């Protein structure tokens with residue numbers, strides 16, 4: 685039985701996923717989990733898949749650690765870190781997939797450069813996700829969904845596009861808030877291909 689603190693990983697240099705989540709063939713990175721409600725539900729739904737959950741928002745990290753300790757969720761590890769720094773610290777081809785549900789939309793044009801989905805990040809992610817691995821994204825900002833598609837279509841190592849919202853994806857807190865304001869989620873699924 686894991687203690688609450690055992691779910692939390694302090695990053696210091698290169699990160700070997702086999703040592704922090706031993707025994708799992710499939711390790712998925714969850715970038716920007718918010719309160720971790722959907723992360724915890726997916727961990728329960730797929731106990732054979734390990735989740736490396738990353739966020740920078742301290743209260744949300746506390747929420748997910750609380751869920752881990754109380755459910756419990758042995759297939760989850762939580763990090764308080766910039767996702768790009770964690771990706772850089774990972775070994776090549778170490779991820780079976782990535783989930784990025786409702787990344788900050790940065791709707792103002794002058795802030796678009798802060799968006800996560802950009803060519804350098806697609807490059808880095810392609811090196812960390814193994815061939816045939818996935819990147820599942822969702823956003824409720826239609827313009828960001830369009831911009832994501834432009835970025836992915838310009839990249840040689842990702843193929844895919846918009847999909848119907850899978851009913852196995854739990855509704856996230858941010859999504860629920862958007863729905864209450866009339867925004868509809870758009871899901872996108874990409875597969876990592878060899879160049």
Ligand SMILES: C[S@@+](CC[C@H](N)C(=O)[O-])C[C@H]1O[C@@H](n2cnc3c(N)ncnc32)[C@H](O)[C@@H]1O
Nearest residue numbers: 716717718739740741766767785786856857858
């Ligand atoms: C709009 S919220 C969505 C949260 C959650 N996925 C949901 O749908 O409820 C975006 C989340 O991404 C996190 N985030 C932003 N930049 C990040 C980064 N560089 N690395 C990790 N997480 C980040 C934020 O702290 C926030 O929790």
